[in-house]
Amino acid sequence: MNSAASRSGRWVDIANPTRFLDLAGRLLPWLAGLSTLALVAGLWMSFQAPDDYQQGSTVKIMFIHVPFAWLSMMCYTIMTLAALGTLVWRHPLADVSAKAAAPIGAVFTALALITGSLWGKPMWGTWWVWDARLTSVFVLFLMYLGIIALNRAMDDAAKAARATAIITLVGFINIPIIKFSVDWWNTLHQPASVLRAGGSTIDGSMLRPLLVMALGFTLLFFTLHVMAMRNEIWRRRITAMRRIAARGAERGRAE
Amino acid sequence: MRPCGEMILHGRGARKSGLLMRLVAENLGGERNGEVLFSGLGFSVAAGEALLVTGLNGSGKSTLLRIIAGLLPPSEGSLQMEALGDEYGSIADAAHYIGHLNAMKPALTLRENLEFWRQFGGAGPGRGRRSIDDALDAVGLAGIDDLPFSYLSAGQKRRASIARLLVVHRPLWLLDEPTSSLDSQSEQRFGQLMRDHLGDGGLIVAATHLPLQLGKSREIRLGAEQHAS
Amino acid sequence: MMALFVRDVRLGLRAGGGALVAVLFFLAVIAIVPFAVGPDLKLLARIGGAMLWIGALLASLLGLDRLFQADRDDGSLDLLIMADRHLLPVTVLVKCLAHWFVSVLPLVLAAPLLGLFMNMEPKAIGATTLTLLVGTPAITFIGAVGAAVAVALPRGGLLVSIIILPLTIPVLIFGVSAAYGAMDASAAFLPPFLILAAITLFFAVLGPIASAAALRGSAD
Numbered sequence: 001m002n003s004a005a006s007r008s009g010r011w012v013d014i015a016n017p018t019r020f021l022d023l024a025g026r027l028l029p030w031l032a033g034l035s036t037l038a039l040v041a042g043l044w045m046s047f048q049a050p051d052d053y054q055q056g057s058t059v060k061i062m063f064i065h066v067p068f069a070w071l072s073m074m075c076y077t078i079m080t081l082a083a084l085g086t087l088v089w090r091h092p093l094a095d096v097s098a099k100a101a102a103p104i105g106a107v108f109t110a111l112a113l114i115t116g117s118l119w120g121k122p123m124w125g126t127w128w129v130w131d132a133r134l135t136s137v138f139v140l141f142l143m144y145l146g147i148i149a150l151n152r153a154m155d156d157a158a159k160a161a162r163a164t165a166i167i168t169l170v171g172f173i174n175i176p177i178i179k180f181s182v183d184w185w186n187t188l189h190q191p192a193s194v195l196r197a198g199g200s201t202i203d204g205s206m207l208r209p210l211l212v213m214a215l216g217f218t219l220l221f222f223t224l225h226v227m228a229m230r231n232e233i234w235r236r237r238i239t240a241m242r243r244i245a246a247r248g249a250e251r252g253r254a255e
Numbered sequence: 256m257r258p259c260g261e262m263i264l265h266g267r268g269a270r271k272s273g274l275l276m277r278l279v280a281e282n283l284g285g286e287r288n289g290e291v292l293f294s295g296l297g298f299s300v301a302a303g304e305a306l307l308v309t310g311l312n313g314s315g316k317s318t319l320l321r322i323i324a325g326l327l328p329p330s331e332g333s334l335q336m337e338a339l340g341d342e343y344g345s346i347a348d349a350a351h352y353i354g355h356l357n358a359m360k361p362a363l364t365l366r367e368n369l370e371f372w373r374q375f376g377g378a379g380p381g382r383g384r385r386s387i388d389d390a391l392d393a394v395g396l397a398g399i400d401d402l403p404f405s406y407l408s409a410g411q412k413r414r415a416s417i418a419r420l421l422v423v424h425r426p427l428w429l430l431d432e433p434t435s436s437l438d439s440q441s442e443q444r445f446g447q448l449m450r451d452h453l454g455d456g457g458l459i460v461a462a463t464h465l466p467l468q469l470g471k472s473r474e475i476r477l478g479a480e481q482h483a484s
Numbered sequence: 485m486m487a488l489f490v491r492d493v494r495l496g497l498r499a500g501g502g503a504l505v506a507v508l509f510f511l512a513v514i515a516i517v518p519f520a521v522g523p524d525l526k527l528l529a530r531i532g533g534a535m536l537w538i539g540a541l542l543a544s545l546l547g548l549d550r551l552f553q554a555d556r557d558d559g560s561l562d563l564l565i566m567a568d569r570h571l572l573p574v575t576v577l578v579k580c581l582a583h584w585f586v587s588v589l590p591l592v593l594a595a596p597l598l599g600l601f602m603n604m605e606p607k608a609i610g611a612t613t614l615t616l617l618v619g620t621p622a623i624t625f626i627g628a629v630g631a632a633v634a635v636a637l638p639r640g641g642l643l644v645s646i647i648i649l650p651l652t653i654p655v656l657i658f659g660v661s662a663a664y665g666a667m668d669a670s671a672a673f674l675p676p677f678l679i680l681a682a683i684t685l686f687f688a689v690l691g692p693i694a695s696a697a698a699l700r701g702s703a704d
Contacts, residue, residue: 127600129525135515138601142511145508148504242402242403246407246411344568354559356557361558363498374487376567
């Protein structure tokens with residue numbers, strides 16, 4: 001068997017929800033362990049990092065705020081890929097993935113907004129300003145909630161998946177707007193400093209803990225995502241089993 | 256007029272007062288959307304008796320039941336329940352009504368639905384009021400009480416509706432096509448439940464075009480002359 | 485009666501997340517205000533209380549048309565009307581309270597957060613939230629009348645809003661003026677606030693009675 005065939009075979013295997021549950025069961029302890037390690041290390045490094053000469057110790061909010069903001073966008077990107085998976089490839093796990101990711105993404109976005117707000121109060125003197133970056137992230141938060149509401153409003157999982165997939169794809173235009181809002185408009189929010197052409201403008205002593213924290217939160221995201229997908233598969237199985245039970249009661253009565 | 260002459264004890268149906276409940280309609284007329292469906296209708300149903308209302312589609316069977324239930328006003332005539340007692344405030348209050356719809360919430364489980372109607376119906380006298388398990392058992396739905404109502408088949412939903420008749424006691428049962436979507440076995444069971452209710456001194460007014468397994472019952476046929484014209 | 489409250493709350497939480505939609509609508513309404521009037525923080529702070537009231541008013545109208553229609557669709561409404569052992573206005577009152585608890589109370593709880601978006605002072609946020617807490621039940625009670633009148637209409641949602649919006653204007657007037665009374669030293673807080681509470685109590689009586697009459701008439 002050549003390697004391409006075996007790879008595609010494995011891919012189909014994972015598509016099978018039972019195989020996925022199996023894999024998830026084995027993967028989860030590792031994911032959870034690694035994310036704990038990275039987060040502990042990241043936190044320790046964050047507290048070791050020097051204070052900013054202008055911002056003082058409030059700069060430490062950055063170590064959680066920036067990962068939250070990154071993840072809020074990454075989660076939406078994952079949902080967009082899953083939406084493509086639902087609409088184009090009709091992958092059986094795609095809508096499970098999208099549905100499971102939405103609440104996690106909403107929470108990370110809310111955390112990014114809250115930590116940003118806490119950081120903004122001492123820096124800018126106000127909890128909230130309506131500038132391009134903050135507003136576009138707020139719109140992202142609303143979109144997450146809208147997608148969750150739309151998905152919950154429909155009983156039929158397949159129809160709900162298609163509808164949310166379409167909305168998710170349409171909403172993806174917001175992601176580049178968020179990313180480049182600080183460059184396109186003159187805003188209060190600082191411009192990109194880590195990922196930018198011409199190298200990072202942030203000092204290594206701050207960058208290292210930030211990257212470790214980002215890694216930790218990314219691992220945490222995947223841990224939660226796999227757990228939520230597993231729950232969703234289990235929930236669908238329970239629904240199917242209950243429908244069978246309703247019919248089974250009839251058969252039992254007839255005998 | 257009190258039915259003093261009817262002091263014959265009828266099964267366990269005799270009320271403490273010694274008077275029989277009796278539903279009396281005089282010169283009753285019903286209309287829907289301005290169209291007169293029936294008029295000059297008179298009947299009486301005493302405790303332990305069943306009245307079958309038959310007729311073609313659109314002859315006013317459902318309208319008559321809804322008038323008795325107090326959901327529609329009669330266009331003429333009067334409707335009275337004799338010896339209603341203090342327990343019930345009105346005919347509607349003394350009645351169970353099964354309409355075309357099952358009055359159950361799809362998002363709640365079967366048990367939650369029945370529990371709600373049992374509590375909403377009021378504790379009342381313990382007589383004839385069965386526990387939910389008992390009622391579910393009587394209609395053959397035991398064991399699936401924790402399923403959401405929407406998961407049930409049409410026949411199971413109808414039987415859940417019938418279970419509602421059992422969890423709270425009401426002397427008068429108003430049944431509008433109660434056996435729709437029931438299979439023959441469930442129909443027989445339901446026939447037994449109705450006979451039990453009559454034997455217990457209950458009253459039944461049922462609109463149907465299928466024979467109910469009631470044994471002896473009276474029948475009025477609606478709408479013959481309207482459709483002849 | 486407690487059973488009815490529990491059932492309606494349970495349904496509100498379980499079926500489709502109507503509360504979430506109302507809160508989202510509230511969020512969205514508040515979020516578009518700065519785009520319309522410009523991101524001037526002083527201006528936003530000044531109109532914040534009024535905007536929160538308008539947003540909450542519109543959001544609380546959202547699910548109102550389903551208040552009795554859901555019960556009518558599955559036949560429960562007939563049985564609720566038939567149960568003469570419970571006074572029908574009391575039944576309606578309980579349904580209103582359950583609806584308020586599930587669909588409107590989350591709006592009141594979200595209001596302080598949105599007050600931050602509008603750059604409002606803590607005191608103003610507190611006062612606005614308090615007036616919303618006291619005033620929004622009146623909107624639900626008034627809305628119940630519209631919902632009962634339009635119960636037989638298949639798409640009565642918009643009609644309900646049109647019917648009851650004019651009736652909610654007194655609630656809005658006193659709610660907003662109480663909110664401003666707390667912000668502005670020259671205006672009084674307590675008199676409009678007490679009138680607001682009186683309006684709520686008044687409609688807690690009138691709304692259910694009128695709705696009950698409409699529901700009895702609607703049966704067919």
